[in-house]
Amino acid sequence: xxxxxxxxxxxxxxxxxxxxxxxxxxxxxxxxxxxxxxxxxxxxxxxxxxxxxxxxxxxxxxxxxxxxxxxxxxxxxxxxxxxxxxxxxxxxxxxxxxxxxxxxxxxxxxxxxxxxx
Amino acid sequence: xxxxxxxxxxxxxxxxxxxxxxxxxxxxxxxxxxxxxxxxxxxxxxxxxxxxxxxxxxxxxxxxxxxxxxxxxxxxxxxxxxxxxxxxxxxxxxxxxxxxxxxxxxxxxxxxxxxxxxxxxxxxxxxxxxxxxxxxxxxxxxxxxxxxxxxxxxxxxxxxx
Numbered sequence: 001x002x003x004x005x006x007x008x009x010x011x012x013x014x015x016x017x018x019x020x021x022x023x024x025x026x027x028x029x030x031x032x033x034x035x036x037x038x039x040x041x042x043x044x045x046x047x048x049x050x051x052x053x054x055x056x057x058x059x060x061x062x063x064x065x066x067x068x069x070x071x072x073x074x075x076x077x078x079x080x081x082x083x084x085x086x087x088x089x090x091x092x093x094x095x096x097x098x099x100x101x102x103x104x105x106x107x108x109x110x111x112x113x114x115x116x117x
Numbered sequence: 118x119x120x121x122x123x124x125x126x127x128x129x130x131x132x133x134x135x136x137x138x139x140x141x142x143x144x145x146x147x148x149x150x151x152x153x154x155x156x157x158x159x160x161x162x163x164x165x166x167x168x169x170x171x172x173x174x175x176x177x178x179x180x181x182x183x184x185x186x187x188x189x190x191x192x193x194x195x196x197x198x199x200x201x202x203x204x205x206x207x208x209x210x211x212x213x214x215x216x217x218x219x220x221x222x223x224x225x226x227x228x229x230x231x232x233x234x235x236x237x238x239x240x241x242x243x244x245x246x247x248x249x250x251x252x253x254x255x256x257x258x259x260x261x262x263x264x265x266x267x268x269x270x271x272x273x274x275x276x277x278x
Contacts, residue, residue, distance in 0.1 A: 082155070091147070097155040100156060
C-alpha cells in the first residue's frame with residue numbers, strides 16, 4: 001500500500017463518516033457533505049496524475065495495466081455521479097448515497113494498489 | 118430519470134416525510150430507494166467489469182464460475198435499471214431480478230461452501246458474497262423489503278407505509 005492509498009483511506013473514511021452522520025441527523029446534502037465527496041474526487045485525481053507521471057517515468061505496473069486504469073477511471077466517475085444525484089434529490093437519503101462513495105473509493109484504491117505492485 | 122408515470126395519481130400521500138413534494142407516480146426511486154439503486158449500480162458496474170475481465174482473459178480456467186459471474190452481472194444491471202424505472206411492469210421486473218439474486222447468492226454461496234472443488238474460482242456470490250463484505254447477501258433482502266413497502270397495490274390507501 002502506498003501513499004496514494006493512505007490518502008484515499010483517510011479522505012474516504014472521513015467523507016463517509018461525515019455523510020453518514022448527516023444522514024442519521026436527518027439532514028439533506030449540504031456544502032459539508034458535498035465538499036467531503038469532492039475531496040475524495042480530488043484525492044483520486046491526485047492518484048491519477050501521480051500514476052500518469054510514474055508510468056511516464058518508466059515505472060512498470062505489475063498487474064494488468066488496463067485493469068488498473070479501468071478501476072481508476074470508474075472510481076473517478078463515482079463522486080461526480082453521487083454529487084449530481086444529491087443535487088437532484090435533496091433528501092437525507094442522498095447523504096447515504098454520498099457516504100457510499102468514500103468506502104467504495106477506498107476499496108477500489110486498495111484493489112488498484114494490489115494491481116500496481 | 119423521468120418521474121412521470123401513468124398510474125396512481127394519488128400516490129405520494131403514502132410516502133411520509135422525506136418524499137414530500139416529489140412527483141407521485143414512482144415512489145420506488147426516492148428516499149431509501151435511491152440508496153438502494155446506488156448500491157445496485159456499483160455492483161452492476163463492478164460485477165460487469167469483473168465478469169468481462171474473467172471471461173476475456175481466463176475463461177477456460179473455470180467456465181462455470183465465470184459464466185455465473187456474467188449471469189450475476191446481468192441480474193445486477195436489470196435490478197438497477199428496473200428499480201429506477203416507474204410503473205407496474207418495472208416493479209415486477211424488479212421483484213423478479215431481486216428474487217433471482219437472492220436465490221443466486223444462496224445457491225452459489227452454499228455450493229461454494231460444500232463443493233469447493235467445483236467452485237474454486239471467485240464470483241460475486243461465492244461464500245455468500247464474503248469477498249464483498251456480504252453485501253450481496255444483504256442487498257436482495259433489503260431490496261425485497263423495500264419493494265414490498267412500495268408495492269403498487271399499497272401505494273394509494275395506506276398513509277402509514
